[in-house]
Amino acid sequence: MIVQRLGGCKWQYRDTREKEWHDAEVPGTLFLDMIKEGRIKKPFYRFQDREFQELAKNDYEYELCFKVQEDVLFREKQILVFEGIDTIADIYLNGVKVARTQNMHRTYRFPVKGILKEGENLLHITLYSPVRYIEEQHRKHPLPEFNTASPHGFSQIRKTHSSFGWDAEPNVPDLGIWRDVYIEAYDKAGIGHIYTRQRHEEGRVFLKTEVLSDTVCDEADVRIILYSPQGTELSRKQIRFRESLAETWMEIENPEIWWPNGYGEQPLYEICIRMQCRDEWEEKHFFVGLRTIEVRREEDSFGETFAFYVNGIPVFAKGASYTPPDKFLTACRGQRHRELIRLCKEANYNCIRIWGGAVYPDDELYDLCDRNGILIWQDLMFACALYPSDDAFLADIREEVKDNVIRLRNHACLALWCGNNENEWFHDYEHQAEGLTQELRMKNLQQYEVHLAEVVRKYDPDRLFWPSSPSSGGGYDDPNGYAKGDVHCWYVWYLPAKPYTFYRDCTGRFISEFGLESFQNFKTLRSYLEPEDMSPNSEVMDHMQHCSDNYCNMGNGKIMNYIFQEVQAPRTFQEYIFASQYAQAEGIKYGTCHFRSMKPRCMGALYWQIVDCFPGTSWSGIDYEYRLKVLHYYARRFFRQAILCVKEDRFESRRMEIFVVNDSPRGFTAKLAWALKDSAGNTVKSWEKIIQAEGSSSAVFQEIDWSKEIEEEERKKYYLELFLYSRDGEILCEDTYLFVKPKHFQFLHPQFMVDVQEEKEKYVLNIQTSCFTKCIKMDMENNDCEFSDNCFDLSPGRTKRVEVEKRSLRRQISMEELKKQLFFENVNDIGKNIM
Known part of the structure; x- marks a missing residue:
């Protein structure tokens, strides 16, 4: 096959009302081209993003003049391929209308x-x-x-809905x-496309590779070459098409198994497909990770489980x-x-959940997740809406x-397909909207549970298709219920904005969405605001808060609510x-530790969102300039394999249970x-004990009642400090x-x-404080x-090192400048006039 790339060539664009053409980058976007050319200045500065809505009301033209490679013209089949065009477009080649597209x-x-x-x-x-x-x-x-x-x-x-x-x-x-x-x-x-399937047995894996041609080609030879993660050739098979399908099994002895992050390594085997038909040949490469993955849904005393099992090991999904x-x-x-997945x-x-209100990401994101052990919960791109139901x-x-199923199904990281985001929950019988009829409700279910489920199961039968998120399994059966399936816990933040x-009251089986908002980092905002905007209730800060009219109070007001629940003004x-x-980080930590x-x-x-x-302003743990918020630093700790979790009594904060949660399948002995300390950091009492944490477990190892030792008013001056040490004295958490x-x-x-000390590749900070200091x-x-x-x-x-x-x-700096x-900053000093 011959491929002539048209991306990277001398494309031009213009507003259809204009005569002048401008340079365009393909692949690319219209607004990026305008920004590069200076036609849009400071796109997110203050109110500047309003300009985009006006520009998008116009029609635009793209053009490319190109010469066809000689060897292309003499081929029997010539196919013009658009891997993504956004969105409603008429395509003409040499004055001939080729198509209209309507789906990016x-x-x-x-x-x-x-x-x-x-x-x-x-x-x-x-x-x-x-x-x-x-x-x-909408009018029609x-x-x-x-x-x-x-x-x-x-x-x-x-x-992209968003x-x-x-x-x-x-x-x-x-x-x-x-x-x-x-x-x-x-x-x-x-x-046409390739599909790999796996069968695992003790000490070996059988790998089935299916190659589909876009035409019947019985005379073509197909060679399938398998390489180890180290690049050594392990197997080579030569097969022929039977009509348009060629397939074969390859056995891998002593396989190197792929694991999620925290459970093992992520070795990837390379598969090379070479097809030759007379004097033509084509070659494709891709990588596979050898693993089994399933979502186990089994009856138990609480209802029905919903848990990822990878290679037979239960995996508590941690991510956003x-x-x-x-x-x-x-x-x-x-x-x-690359930086995001790192x-x-x-x-x-x-684990990360690809949300259904945006776009199916590029292959590179899945490649990165394959190599880093990040499982993917993949929504289809439908969210918070009803859709047309015509043929x-x-x-x-x-x-x-x-x-998209064919494009993504060979990735080791892909854990499940999900029909949509919140469409079953929003359109169930507990919600009412003008024009929401029983017929529309049934068509909503049919779109995912019949039409799209059928497509996914046909092209990727080895993965679970889950009808919606949240869902208890479909059919409007308690979509956001706690007994089975997954849950979106938005009673905190959204209506009724509970603390x-x-x-603690959310006892769902898999919490696939929950969150709290916070402001972007100060240095990030400084680039987009003027000094007079530097107030949480300024007009610009209100403009940059988009959770303002979604059946809730002003989003910044909600942030104030959670701030004032926690700290001084x-x-x-x-x-x-x-x-x-x-406040955001403490809330998400509290929820995560409970779950x-x-x-x-x-x-x-x-949690919502990365x-x-x-x-x-949003729910993220990493801001737009990739500066880490407090939440992301907290996540490094509350997502560790082993954590300590203190659960206070619902009615008396001085009574508590100390949990040790261990996600590793291996148990451990620890101290x-x-x-108990006062605010100056002086120890009042201390205890320790040796514990044995089982693999994949959560257990209470200590119950404490301080109510007789700490008077009501004394609660304000004491805190508890907890450590879990390994056998060799390392702090586990x-x-x-x-x-x-x-x-x-x-x-x-x-x-x-x-x-501060300088070493070859890093600086080392050894930090001490004069009293107990929070965050x-x-x-x-x-x-x-x-x-x-x-x-x-x-x-x-x-x-603290x-x-x-x-x-x-x-920007590289010296130790002195550092x-x-x-x-x-610290919580102790919030609201205080420190001289």
């Missing part, structure tokens, strides 16, 4: 034999306004809607040719929801994705799902930012130590517990002593780095 999630293949010619060829594409399109569709046949954060009609176009805005994103409905475009040419046959890390999709590629792995994630729409989305301690904008991040302590009743905790796509909210605790003002957050005034640990509690008499890898510095740049 699909790969389109158009035969162009007889249209291509020698010499100059002209590819012309008209992209029509997605804004006008959804307005027209409106559908009931629950998501008020997006404009009417957003569900009637197969485009491009029109969401409760976590601005309205930036971009356009463009966002994935590769090229010409394929061949005479007899090309490789993925949304694209940039509003401009092509800007997500490369470094942003940060997830270092925070002990073993043309159903045929289109069936092709969309087929394209985060309500997470902040004095400055920067303190408000820190306080919001602290983990319930194992095996609960077997998943995926990262932001713009520099505004559990705890001490640690935590502190306050008997009152921090705003009522009698904190002292801390003095910090920092000794010490380190940062630099005019630089950025990643600290090996941050946002931690510290008692006097201890030295923190490392800064020099490569993590955004000392000058370093500053501290």
